[in-house]
Amino acid sequence: MKDKNISVAVIRRLPKYHRYLKELLDRDIRRISSKELSKIIGFTASQIRQDLNNFGGFGQQGYGYNVEDLYQEISKILGLTRNYNVVIVGAGNLGQALANYTSFGRLGFDLKAIFDINPKFRGFKVNDVDVLDMDNFETFIEENAVEIVYICTSRNGAQDVADRVQKTKVKAIWNFAPIDLKVNEDVIVENVHLIDNLLTLSYFLKENQ
């Protein structure tokens, strides 16, 4: 299924809808109006109606949204109807933090291994997942049908990892290193540039003083 006409801005709001709808389901709330949803999620009701209209009309006049249906539909749009095999490269604190997030696994992101070039991690396990050296990286990726690589190395190591990833069939990189990776056009990179976030915070702090 292709949703080519949906803007990136809308796509980036979908995980938040997904998160809140899950909470509603956990609280056994079965239907909700755009107005009520607006109160808990913080977007305006008109924004919500506009966003959700992108995926066909789930909302019914006078009834609101069926929470379960909407949750399932957004899950489908986000590609969450199947599992993804993933590996982490970089077994430092950040890599270990990601390996320990059980919520990723619950959403279908199955961690298969953690890689690190540092011999001090040999034989190490994090959350029951092995830390391996990089020698057989490409073979492991192929044999385990890995689809996403989380890069948690230092700035210096990240491009090398990206280069090796590109020799495999992996088309998605989640990059935490403070560098913009150079990759082929068919490889998707989602960056978490922590410093960029922190500097946005210092900007707003300065502005408010």
Add this chain to the structure above:
Amino acid sequence: MKDKNISVAVIRRLPKYHRYLKELLDRDIRRISSKELSKIIGFTASQIRQDLNNFGGFGQQGYGYNVEDLYQEISKILGLTRNYNVVIVGAGNLGQALANYTSFGRLGFDLKAIFDINPKFRGFKVNDVDVLDMDNFETFIEENAVEIVYICTSRNGAQDVADRVQKTKVKAIWNFAPIDLKVNEDVIVENVHLIDNLLTLSYFLKENQ
């Protein structure tokens, strides 16, 4: 200095300019045209001229931008002309990862302590910074003129921390817990919602297949 008329979209691009200009300075490059800058940073030249025009015309026809001046100006806009005392709450892997990022300190974010309610961290140090219990949190914040709190707790603990932060003079929270914190209007929250990033990645992966 207030820059109220600058859009949030522009502000969010500034840290990237800041990062690349620093690299140019490190390579001893003293001036650059918007066209050359475009090649390395990935924004269009016209986007760059438009963005930077927000802060007064640093670019000169036929000369380009003075890298040092532009870097200093953007540093100023981002509030980087002074230091900020910060603390981390949550001494798990993620909190430790942040404590170990030396680049934050180099930019002027001085880590004063790490707090954790778990007694197993008593007496622990990360990157030479003490892990403290939460008993004297508010006093510590006041005595050390802390201005930013990084919340690295679990989902369950985060709102409690935010409530305690709001009893202090701190007006900025960097939140890594997968929850949208409820705070007073005068408190700035910058969220790093990792799951939202990951789901954006799975969306694009699905779309490209």
